Amino acid sequence: MRALLKLSNAIDWLNAFVGRYVIWLILGSTVISGVNAVVRKAFNMSSNAYLEVQWYLFAASFLLAAGYTLLNHDHVRIDVVAGRLSKRTQVWIDVFGFTVFLLPLCFAILWFSIPFFLKGYQSGEMSNNAGGLIRWPVFLMMPLGFGLLMLQGVSELIKRIAYLMGLIEDPTSKKVAKTAEEELAEEIVRLAEAKNKIA
Numbered sequence: 001m002r003a004l005l006k007l008s009n010a011i012d013w014l015n016a017f018v019g020r021y022v023i024w025l026i027l028g029s030t031v032i033s034g035v036n037a038v039v040r041k042a043f044n045m046s047s048n049a050y051l052e053v054q055w056y057l058f059a060a061s062f063l064l065a066a067g068y069t070l071l072n073h074d075h076v077r078i079d080v081v082a083g084r085l086s087k088r089t090q091v092w093i094d095v096f097g098f099t100v101f102l103l104p105l106c107f108a109i110l111w112f113s114i115p116f117f118l119k120g121y122q123s124g125e126m127s128n129n130a131g132g133l134i135r136w137p138v139f140l141m142m143p144l145g146f147g148l149l150m151l152q153g154v155s156e157l158i159k160r161i162a163y164l165m166g167l168i169e170d171p172t173s174k175k176v177a178k179t180a181e182e183e184l185a186e187e188i189v190r191l192a193e194a195k196n197k198i199a
Contacts, residue, residue, distance in 0.1 A: 004162075005158060005159075005162055005167070007154075007155070007158065008155040011152060012071055012152075012155055014148070014151070015067040015071045015152050016068065018064055018065070018067070018068060019065050019068025019069075022064045022068070023065075025058070025060050025061040026058070026061050028057050029053075029054045029055075029057040029058050029061070032050055032053055032054050036051070036054075047131045048130055048132050049131050049132060049133055052127055052129070055138075056133070056137060056138045060141045060145075063144065063145025064141065064144060064148060066146070066148065066152075067145075067149045067151060067152035068148075068152075070149060070152045071155070071156075073172065073174050087170060090172065091170075091172065092164070094156070094172070095157060095160050095164075098153050098156060098157045098160070102153045103153050106146045106147075106149055106150035107150065109142065110143055110150065113139075113142040113143045113146065114143045116139060116142070117139040117140050117142065117143055121136040121139070121140075124136075156171070159171035160172075
């Protein structure tokens, strides 16, 4: 079980790493959207490529962050009944859900999306829109995203079983951490203080 817990920690690290940087795709999508709107209104010109790259980036951020969201227990849960049950029963429900629903679903999506991506990559499929982009990069996001989600599902399953065996503390307790906004604000303050010391 120790080896499985090490695997779980490695998967957690991977999804935390991906989640930390995927947020920048949202910023990129927002900036492109704003620039596109200004150029369209001010100069009466635009390109479908701008619109498509926006949804490419948004799709990538949504799919690639799914595992990170599961790691942080931020998916929507409606625990009307389960919330009233004992912690062990709740963990058993999670084990059942991961085993019967999440992991088979991720496997099925990988099964169908990998050939779909490979076909698009080999054919060099392009968007039908004038000025549109090549499609395989966005097709790649589906197997990558569901692959990361499946890995995180395995990690969460390992943690639940380890908890039931009494090897670790409750893996479902949400760790209170600083938000990305709080971390950014602290970094800005730290940089400003460092700049003031230099000056």
